[in-house]
Amino acid sequence: MTRARRAVRWVVPGYALLLALAVTAPLLAPGYLLLRDAVSTPRSYFSDAALGLGESAPRALPQDFLLALVTPVLDGGVVVKALVIAGIFLAGWGAGRLAAELVPDAGICGQLMAATLAVWNPYVAERLLQGHWSLLVGYGCLPWVATAVIRLRDDAAVARWAAVVFWIALAGLTPTGLLLAAVVALACVAVPGTGTSRPWCAAGVLTTVLLAASPWLTASALGDGLGSSPSPGVTAFAARAEPGLGTLGSLAGLGGIWNAEAVPSSRTILFALPATLVLLGVVAIGLPAVLRRRSVLPLLVLAAIGVLLPAAAATGPGLAALRDVVEAVPAVGILRDGQKWVALAMPGYAVAAAAAVVTLRGRLRPGATAAVGIVALVAVLPDLAFGVWGKVTPVRYPPAWAAVASLIDADPADVAVLPADSMRQFAWAGAAPVLDPLPRWVRAEVLATGDLTISGHTVPGEGGHARDVQRMLLAGGSPESLAGAGVGWVVVESGSAGTTGNAQRTLARLPMVYRDGELALYRVGGTSVGATPGARLAVFAAHLAWLLTLGAAGAVAAFSAVRRRRRPTSATPDAAP
Template sequence: MTQAHRRAVRWLVPGYALILAVTVTAPLLAPGYLLLRDAVSTPQSFFSDAALGLTEAAPRAVPQDFLIAALTTVADGGVVVKLLLIGGLFLAGWGAARLAATVVPEAGVPGQLVAATLAVWNPYVAERLLQGHWSLLVGYGALPWTAAAVVRLRTAAAAPCWVGWAAVAWWVAMAGLTPTGLILAAVVALGCVAVPGSGVSRVWCAAGIAVTAVLAALPWLVASVLGGALGASGGSGLAAFAARAEPGLGTLGTLAGLGGIWNAEAVPGSRTTLLALVATVVLLAVVAVGLVTVIRRPTAVPLLVLAAVSIVGPALLATGPGLALLRLVVDAVPGLGVLRDGQKWVALAMPGYAVAAAGAVVTARSRLRPELAAAACAAALIAVLPDLAWGVWGAVTPVQYPPGWRAVAAAIDADPGSVAVLPADSMRRFGWAGPAPVLDPLPRWVRTEVLLTGDLTISGQTVPGEGGHAREVQRVVVAGSAPRELADAGVRWVVVEGGTASAMGNAQQTLKQLPVAYHDRDLTLYRVGGSGSVAAQDKRAAMVATHLVWVAMLASSAVAAAVGIARRRRDVPFGT
C-alpha cells in the first residue's frame, strides 16, 4: 500500500462522517440564524444574568450561553451555533467509528463506516434537530469519544496515563455544554469503567470520572444554588414529556428504534407512518446481526448493557407507575426536573448500537465481502429514514431577522433594564421564521433580563415554568393596570412582538399610556422607566469563576491531549 493510499484510507472515515453531517444540515450552510422551537441563535449574546444561570428558571442552558456570549464577541452568533451543531453530528459519526475500531478492530474501515452511519442517521438525531436541541446533539456527539477514552484508560497499560485522562476530561467537559449532555457523558464513562483491563484500576477510574464530572458541572450546580432553582419542583408536566409511541410500535419498540420524542410535531414525516415500523426493524436487524459478534467481547458488554437500560428505563417511566415514581423523585430531590424528558436518555444507546452495527460486518463476512456488507447496512439505514436529509426535508433552515429586532435590541442595550414581553406565551409563531413555534429570541439578544414565565402549552395542557416574578408582571400588564405598577415591579421596557396570536387581555389600556420608543409592523417598544434589578456582584463573580473552571478544563485537556498525540507521532518515549 502506497503512502498516498494509506493517507486516503486514514481520512476516509472522518470524511464520510463529515459528508453525513453536512447532508443532514446542508440548508444551514446558507446565511442566517437557526431559530426553530428550542433552538435560538442571534447575532450577539451577552454575559447577562440569564446567561450565567442567575434567574428563577432552572439553569438548563449553562455553560452553553456563557460560551456563546464569549464567542460572539469575535464571531456572528448564527455562524457559531451552526458550526457547533454541524460539528456535533460530525463528531458523533467519527467518534462512533473510532469506538468501533477500539472495540471491534477486525471490522476494519467497512465496520467503522456502518457505525458512523448509525450514529448520525437515526430518528434520535432527526427528532432532536426538529426540537431545536442543537447543544444536546453536541453532547450526543461526545458520547462515543468518551466511551473510547475510558476504554483506553482501562485497557492500555503502557500508554501515558495523563494523556488518557486529558481525553476523558475534554470529552466530558465538551458534553457538559448542557446539564443533560454532561449527565449522558458521565453515565457512559462510568459504565465503561466495567470494561476489563490492566490499565487504570476501576476504583481510580470511577473516582477520576466523578471528580471530572463534578468540575465540569460546577456552572449549573452553583447556578442552581445561587439562582434558587433548587427550591422549585420539576414535577409539573411529567406525562406531557414522557416518551411517545410511534405508528406500529409500542413505546418500547419506538425507543428501541431511537425514536419517541414527547413532541409529536418534532418528528420527520416518515416516522408518522408505518414506515416507522419498517425503519425500526431495519435498524434493529443491523444491530442484532452485529450482536452475534460483539456480545462475546467483554469490552463491548458494558456498552450493550447501557443500551438496554437506556431503552427499557424510559419505557417504564412512561407508564402510569413509572410516572408516579418519577414524580416522587423530582419532588423529593430539587433540581431533578431534568429527568422529565425521558426519551433524551435513549442517546445512551448510541455507543452500544454503533459497536454492534460495526460487528454486523464481521458476522456477515462468511457470506459477504466486508465492503458489500457495509454498503448494504449503510444504505438500508439511510433508505428507511430518507427525510433526515437536507435539514429534515427543509424544516431545519436558517432565517433572517427583520430589521426591527436589531433596532429594539440596540435601544434596550443603550438603557438596560428589565423587559416585559407580550403576547404572554414563551413560544412564538413568526411568519418570517416558518410554521413551527420558536422560543422568544429577545432574551439572548439583549444584555438585560427579559421576564418570561417559561410556561409551555403541550396538547392543550399548560406546563407552568419557574418564572414567578415574570408571571406576576404578566398579570399586571394583561389586567390593564396603571403604568406605575409596572415601574414599581422593576420593568423598564415592554416589547410587543407581532405575528403571534395570543391573548393580550386588557394590556392596551396600559400600553396606550406609555411612550413609544420604536414601532414597526413586527415590534413595538414601550418605555416604562422602572429600575429593574440585577444579580448581586458576588453571585455574578462566583458564576463567572465556575464557568472559567469549565473553560480551563477544556483548554488544559486539549493542550495535554495535543502534546500526547504529538509525542506518539514522533515516537518519543514518555519522560525522555
C-alpha cells in the same frame, strides 16, 4: 506512515463529515437557527439569565456563557450552526473510532457502518427538529468518551487522562450532555484493562464531572431557578409511541420524542415499523460477534438500560414515581424528558452495527455487507437528509429586532413582553413555534414565565415574578405598578399571535420609543434588581473553571496526538483527543 495509510486514516472522518453535511446542508446558508428550543442571535451577553441566576432553572449552562464569550468576535448564528454540524460529525467519526477500538476485525467497512448508524437515526432527526443543538454536541461526544475511558483502562498515560477530561467537559456544554457522558464513562470503567485501575478511573471521571458541572451546580445553589413549580409536567414530557410501535419499540428504534410535531414525516406513519425493524436488524446481526467480547458488554448492557428505563418511566407507575421525585426535588426535573436518555444506547448500537461485518464475513464480503447496511439505514429514514427535508433551515431577522435590542441595551432594565406566551410563531421564521429570541439578544433581563403548552395542557414554568408582571399587564395595570415591579421596558412582538388581554390600556399610558410592523417598544422606567455581585462572580468563576478544564485537557491531548503522528516508527492509527 505510508501515503496509502495516511489516506485510509481519513476515510472514516471524511465519510462522517459527508453524512453530517448531508443532514445539515441548509445550515450552510446565511441566517440564524430559530426552531423551537433552538434560538441563535447575532450577539449574547453575560446577563443574569446567561449565568443561570434568573428565575428559570440553569438548564442552558454553560452554553449561554460560551455564546456570550464568543459572540463579540463571531456572529452567534455562525457559532450555533457550526456546533450543530460539529456535534453530528463527531457522532459519526467517534462511532467509527469506537468500533475500531472494540471490533478491529470489522475494519474500515465496520467503522463506516458504525458511523452511519450514529448519524442517520431518528434520535438525531427528532433532536434537530426540537432545536436541541447543544444536546447534539453532547451526543456526538459519547463514543469519544467511551473510547477515551477504554484506552485509559489499558494505559495510564497523561494523554489518556487528558482525552477523558476533554470529551467529558465538551459534552458538558449542557447538563444533559454531561450526565450522558458521565454514565457512558462510568459504564466503560467496567471494561477489562491493565492500565489505570477501576477505582482510580472512576474517581477521575467523577472529579471531571464535578468540574464540568460546576457552572450549573453553582448557579443552582445561588439562583432562584430551582423553586418548586406548580406542576412538574412529567406526563407531557413522557416518551411517545410511534405508529405501529409501542413506546418500547419506538425507544428501541431511537425514536419516541415527547413532541409529536418534532418528528420526521416518515416516522408519523406505519413506515416507522419497518424502519425500526431495519435499524434493530442491523444491530442484531452484529450481536453474535460481540456478545463474547468482555470489552463490549458494558456498552451493550448500557444500551439495554437506555431503552428499558425510559420505557418504564412512560408507564403509569413510572410516571407516578417520577412525578413524586420531581415534586420533592425540583432539581431532578431534568429527568422528565425520558426519550433523550436513549442516547445512551448509541455507542453500543454503533459497535454492534460494525460487528455485523464480522458476523456475515463467511457469507458476504465486508464491502458488500457495509454497502447493504448503509443503504438500508439511510433508506428507512430518507427525510433526515437536507435539514430533515428542509425543516431545519436558517432564517433572517427583520431589521426591527436589531433596532429594539440596541435601544434596550443603551439603558438595560427588566423587559416585559407581549403576547403572553413563551413560544412564538413568526411568519418570517417558518411554520414551527420557537422560543422568544429577545432574552438571548439583549443585556437586560427579559421576564419569561417559562410556561409551555403541550396538546392544550399548560405546564407552568419557574418564572413567578414574570408571571406576576404578565398578569399586571394583561389586566391593564398602571404604569406605576409596572415600574414598581422593576420593569423598565415593554416589547410587543406584533408578528406573533397570542394573548394581550387588556394590556392596551397600560400601553396607551406609556411613551412609545419605537414601532414598526414587527415590534413596538415602550419605556416604563422601572429600576431592576439583579443578582448580587458576589453571586455573579462565583458563577463566572465556575464557568471559567469549566473553560480552563476543557482548554487545558484539549491542548494536552492534541499535543500528544501530534507527537505520536510524528514518530516515524508508529504504525498504529493516531489517537485523537
